Amino acid sequence: MVDRMDIHDITAHPRGLDAALGLRYHTVTPTRVVASLVVGEHHLQPGGLVHGGIYCALAESCGSVLGMAALRDREDEDAHGMVVGVNNSTDFLHPVKSGVIDIEATVITSGRRTQLLAIEMKNRDRLVARTTLRTMVIPPLAQA
Numbered sequence: 001m002v003d004r005m006d007i008h009d010i011t012a013h014p015r016g017l018d019a020a021l022g023l024r025y026h027t028v029t030p031t032r033v034v035a036s037l038v039v040g041e042h043h044l045q046p047g048g049l050v051h052g053g054i055y056c057a058l059a060e061s062c063g064s065v066l067g068m069a070a071l072r073d074r075e076d077e078d079a080h081g082m083v084v085g086v087n088n089s090t091d092f093l094h095p096v097k098s099g100v101i102d103i104e105a106t107v108i109t110s111g112r113r114t115q116l117l118a119i120e121m122k123n124r125d126r127l128v129a130r131t132t133l134r135t136m137v138i139p140p141l142a143q144a
Helices: 004-012 016-021 052-072
Strands: 024-028 032-038 082-092 100-110 114-123 126-138
Touching (some): 024 052, 032 052, 052 082, 052 100, 052 114, 052 126, 100 126
Antiparallel strands (some): 024 032, 032 100, 082 126, 100 114
8 A cells, every 4th residue: 555654745745846846736546646736927838828848747747656656556576666757648638828737647557567647637627638658667676
């Protein structure tokens, strides 16, 4: 099972890009992550719309957290490994200028070495971007 301290740490103490973006995690389980981002001026491209890279980053962050939660739920020697993104395919469906982007990441399939994840991003209940993210499990011994 996912350690509650890991979830608390992710939720209460965002680091790196998550902190810079202002990403907030609400739910983290081995099968689902729910998060949100309040759109600010620093998320916009010169035309006044949320920059496409923001959606890619949100998907990568939420997908990586989901991948780690799924990995920690396993009962094999790799459960304490690390998850890294190896492919991020994001489709931009509708522009966003302001408001909140709600993110939901779910597992499509999770194998021994790779995971395929679906991430949907919505603004006012309208699907604005969708990502398919492939992650790779790095075993604990390979990290040394």
